[in-house]
Amino acid sequence: MLKQISSVQQLIDIATQKDVPISQLILEYEQYVSDTNAETVLNHTRHILKTMYSAIEEGIHSKERSHTGLSGGDAYLYDKKGSLLEGVAAKALVNAIAASETNGRMGKIAACPTAGASGVTPGALFATADKLGKTHEDLVYPLLTASGIGVVINHRAFLAGALGGCQAEVGSAAAMTAGAIVELAGGSPRQVGQAAALAMKNLLGLPCDPVAGLVEVPCVKRNGMGALVALAAADLALAGVESTIPVDEVIDTMAKIGKDMPIGLKETATGGLAITPTALSLTEKILGS
């Protein structure tokens, strides 16, 4: 049994050797860490999934703006008017924005890995389940795989915008989700790792620069885009496309870029989009009142 998880490669190697999905290893790992049984872990994971789904449902039907007025209503709009994307991509985009808007309205969500990035995983995962004719119960094990990738990122890098910018939040969420989608679609442990690498590579360097320091702009839409990246990365990996840079090296790179990133781009609202003229005037309006 795994008592510590320090690399995605370790998960791939053991899962491949035992001929089990990565989620099986994570289920055993969590039983050890939390000193509990499989059913408790699975039930808690179901509880998280249920919360994720209701966050989407709540968000997609609401035109209500958040308390600050900075976000809300875009999922509703896109659900009605979106025309270029279709199928699973359109659904992932709208789901992710919806869940993220629910978060902005002080609704109930499941942090994954944070509240700020809590739209990505539900967004892409439930859309893929629809596409593949899977039930919500089928998502329980893939979500465990996502969490396992998150454990590695937490170990080798970080999962907080304040420490590594948005690449550590939406970037991590996309990597976790891409891996989960691959497992849901029946891909191999190796493909899970490839998908995580491809997703994270394309969000490296993303700063955390929220307007007025609040989890709304640009966070809500970045969740939507993050879900699309996760979906694309999973689709590439399932087709056999591989990342030239292995997944653990990509995660280490995320850590290094996060450390090199100026403090103004790490959730302090003193850099990036947060200091544009528009953002500053919004900030004064919201925080000054």
Place this chain on the structure above:
Amino acid sequence: MSVSIFEIIGPVMIGPSSSHTAGAVRIGSLARRILGQTPEWANITLYGSFKATYRGHGTDKALTAGLLGMRPDDERIRGALALAEREGLKLNWILSDTEVEHANTARIQLGAKDKTITVQGSSLGGGRVAITSIDDFPVYVTGQAHTLITCHDDRPGMVAKVAQILANNQLNVGALNLSRRSKGDLALMVVETDEAIPATVKEELLSVPLVHRLVSIPFEMDW
């Protein structure tokens, strides 16, 4: 250290921020549990990013919700300030420009009847928190393990007596931290155990001479 997957996926919480909202609920909740009862009043000082963004993140509502005994996923968090008023919890908010070590920090002086305590806590990201001082004793209480806090006279053998009772009851100590204000004065001990502390053990610990107060904070998933 091995991290639970539910620190990565989860907590289930009221948005919008795991550090400014869920973490704030937990700081309030720990303050309430350290006091040992629902507070009747609280003076809450916000520092750093808590001070700057508390309105947009609902940090004030979240801290209040925690003081009222709610968890991060409680739908009543949004209305916590009104609920506090109805339940007779008097709140006084102070915004401080003083620089603190961690960006998301709150200092809460709270009381009920003749009991008053002051705790300071920080939100560390992802909903994880740490109480870093209790009545100006430096501590590190995270709520992520079964936690026992004793306040006792600083005399030889006090740690041994507490440890012996835990050992006699097959309770394994995972972490232990001791602090005091000055030699021979009061001391505060924080003990994390692998198992929950049964009520009988609490009584036994409280009957040790020179142990003045005891707080037990059992760990629960999604607390």
